[in-house]
């Protein structure tokens with residue numbers, strides 16, 4: 001069975017930063033990319049708030065750069081999904097793609113978080129046929145068409161603004177009478193003439209036919225219903241942490257995020273460290289994820305030295 005000192009799970013800014021630090025410390029880390037190589041930033045367009053890029057940087061480009069930087073110091077970056085872990089004793093036992101087994105002295109979990117859906121059967125039916133949780137990935141297909149975005153947070157506002165630059169009209173479906181997004185993001189939405197905000201509306205059904213989404217049935221908080229004609233239906237209602245693999249083995253908070261000792265990456269199991277969105281329901285930024293990847297690598301290095 002293959003043995004490693006450091007196994008990193010996840011390939012967003014947290015995972016790659018942990019790989020850069022642990023490889024420079026000569027710990028020969030092995031990193032498994034997971035289901036979404038490069039993580040959530042590969043589904044975004046321009047990142048304007050990562051320090052060091054005064055002109056902004058494309059999400060895919062940044063992840064490719066982080067990967068090259070980790071490889072330059074010898075990190076072993078592999079395609080594969082961790083399907084099972086046993087953290088009951090050290091070395092930890094990890095299974096990749098249901099077949100390959102690895103024993104590792106330490107584990108850095110950077111599996112991120114995934115988009116939430118409303119849970120409507122019609123939404124599932126039309127997923128990939130007009131229903132999407134990533135405007136920047138799929139917006140292109142709806143050029144000059146009418147679309148809707150669900151949510152009132154920063155993601156929803158960002159996606160609505162992005163879609164407004166491609167589409168004829170964007171409905172922003174918000175269940176509360178106000179937006180939760182930051183002031184700057186709200187102002188951007190209010191200043192975009194082809195975004196119509198539908199406050200106090202919920203989606204009752206996504207409507208469609210063999211060609212895909214054709215509309216949505218909306219229900220106001222007072223019970224009245226209305227239909228909008230749209231070709232694209234975009235979810236932007238938050239994320240859930242990818243921690244199913246660790247349930248029952250690591251302490252999780254009420255929302256399923258990995259609990260760590262405050263100010264560190266230390267989880268409830270000695271030798272297992274968490275970094276990035278998988279432990280961060282609050283900030284969820286590329287820069288905070290990268291910073292926490294660095295913290296996890298340093299904590300891991302100190303643990304292995306003991």
Ligand code: NDP
Nearest residue numbers: 118151152153154155156158175176180236237238282284
């Ligand atoms: P948030 O949790 O902030 O917002 C989710 C939104 O979806 C809320 O408006 C919420 O409504 C709504 N919602 C949740 N569930 C449902 C549902 N079932 N039906 C209808 N609406 C629903 O998530 P975001 O992804 O927007 O943001 C996450 C974090 O990332 C935040 O901290 C945000 O600031 C940050 N972020 C920062 C960006 C930047 O700085 N450039 C860009 C994007 C995100 P309600 O308000 O009623 O709960």
